[in-house]
Amino acid sequence: MYEPGVTIRRATQADVESLAKLIARFYLFNEEFDPAMEAASDIKEKALEVARARVEGSDLLLVATYEGRVIGYVYGVVAENPLLARRKIGVLRELYVIPEERGRGVATMLIEYAMRELSAKGVHYVAVEFPARNIVAKKFYEKLGFREYTSIYLKEV
Amino acid sequence: MHLEVRRVEERDLEVVADMIARLKVLNEELDPHFRVVEDLEEQARRYVKESLRNENVVMLVAYDSDAGEAAGVIRVEIVDRVFYKPRLKAVITDIYVKPKYRRRRVAATLLEKAKEEAKRRGAGIITAVYPANNVIAEMFYEKEGFKTLQVEKYLPL
Numbered sequence: 214m215y216e217p218g219v220t221i222r223r224a225t226q227a228d229v230e231s232l233a234k235l236i237a238r239f240y241l242f243n244e245e246f247d248p249a250m251e252a253a254s255d256i257k258e259k260a261l262e263v264a265r266a267r268v269e270g271s272d273l274l275l276v277a278t279y280e281g282r283v284i285g286y287v288y289g290v291v292a293e294n295p296l297l298a299r300r301k302i303g304v305l306r307e308l309y310v311i312p313e314e315r316g317r318g319v320a321t322m323l324i325e326y327a328m329r330e331l332s333a334k335g336v337h338y339v340a341v342e343f344p345a346r347n348i349v350a351k352k353f354y355e356k357l358g359f360r361e362y363t364s365i366y367l368k369e370v
Numbered sequence: 371m372h373l374e375v376r377r378v379e380e381r382d383l384e385v386v387a388d389m390i391a392r393l394k395v396l397n398e399e400l401d402p403h404f405r406v407v408e409d410l411e412e413q414a415r416r417y418v419k420e421s422l423r424n425e426n427v428v429m430l431v432a433y434d435s436d437a438g439e440a441a442g443v444i445r446v447e448i449v450d451r452v453f454y455k456p457r458l459k460a461v462i463t464d465i466y467v468k469p470k471y472r473r474r475r476v477a478a479t480l481l482e483k484a485k486e487e488a489k490r491r492g493a494g495i496i497t498a499v500y501p502a503n504n505v506i507a508e509m510f511y512e513k514e515g516f517k518t519l520q521v522e523k524y525l526p527l
Contacts, residue, residue: 242399244469245506251470315402348505349400 219319221326224267224274224286231283232276233257233264239309246344249367273303273330277310277319285310287323291334303331305341324357371474372436375483378422378429378443385440386431387414393466400503403524421445428460428487432467432476442467444480448491456494460484463499465507477510 224232237260240252253259267274273289288307294300305327310319324341331339340362343350378386391414397404407413421427428446433439445464451457462484467476488496497519500507 242396245396245399248470248472312398312402313405346505346509349503 218279219284219317219322220278221275221322222278224271224276226268228276228283229261229264229268232268232286233261235283235286235309235311236260236264236288236307238311239307242309243344243347246346247367249369250344272334273305273327275323275326275330277314277323279314279319284314285319285323287327289327289331289339291331291336299337301334301336303327303334303336303339305339308341320353321357371434371441371471373441373476373479374433374435375430375479376433378418378431380422382431382440383415383418383422386429386443387411387418389440389443389466389468390414390417390445390464392468393464396466396506397501397504400505401501403526404501428484428491430480430483430487432471432480434471440468441471442476442480444477444484446484446488446496448488448493458491458493460488460491460493460496461499462496465498465510478514481514 234257237252237256240250240256240260244250244252267288271288272291273287275287276283277285286307286309287305289303289305292302292304294302305324308320308323310323328339341354341359343354345364388411391406391410394404394406394410394414398406418429421429424447426448428448430444431440432442434441443464443466444462447461447463449459449461451459462481465477465480467480485496498507498511498516500511502508
């Protein structure tokens with residue numbers, strides 16, 4: 214199911230603008246699942262700032278490209294808890310593939326590459342975050358062998 | 371929040387078209403078979419305009435009068451089932467609530483008003499059509515007591 218023309222690589226300075234577009238789309242999609250995820254009103258400008266900062270230095274920032282175009286990305290961090298026996302865990306915070314390129318294994322390729330990168334950074338596990346109501350994401354990660362790990366509950370103050 | 375539900379009018383065109391477009395983008399996110407067209411905004415405006423002229427269409431907007439902002443929209447088509455009784459059915463073709471207005475019963479209020487209007491027009495049943503992958507819609511209709519009436523199968527050509 215993998216598309217031969219799709220390349221996964223680390224994001225570079227040249228990707229900032231296309232990456233920012235995908236970050237904004239990711240947030241506009243996620244806000245559909247919960248009002249607590251309402252995107253900033255200037256999400257497009259903010260996404261550009263964030264994309265710039267992330268390209269400068271991130272634990273994990275990969276892009277998928279097809280015919281020179283950026284069609285997806287994954288952003289992750291390495292979290293460390295000295296109280297755990299296996300204290301390093303990679304957390305995929307954001308993953309997005311543009312709708313027109315879905316269904317050809319791009320997200321799977323991004324995750325596999327991310328797992329390798331994070332493994333090289335000494336993590337023992339890779340976790341992935343997504344809105345509780347995103348059943349499509351839930352099914353997708355379960356298919357890839359991920360299991361339910363922590364739950365986050367939320368209440369308005 | 372003070373919610374007012376009323377008929378969509380010409381002056382609501384932009385804001386209603388925008389919500390319809392967001393609904394289509396959400397469907398696109400959830401299933402690649404719902405890839406949106408390039409001129410989505412233009413098509414959405416046309417769709418709303420035509421709906422305003424169509425006497426078999428009921429379009430209601432929920433308006434937050436405190437914020438002076440539209441919170442959500444519902445579009446219902448009255449269809450003659452010809453072969454079946456009751457002959458008239460009301461079909462919810464579109465329903466969308468802006469993310470920040472979610473979880474405040476805006477959709478439920480829109481649905482109630484749409485049901486009243488459909489009944490007034492002689493419809494004996496109300497149904498909803500939405501993509502199978504739209505889990506947000508799925509949960510909403512289930513909560514509102516809707517059951518499956520028909521299924522739509524597909525085969526790519």
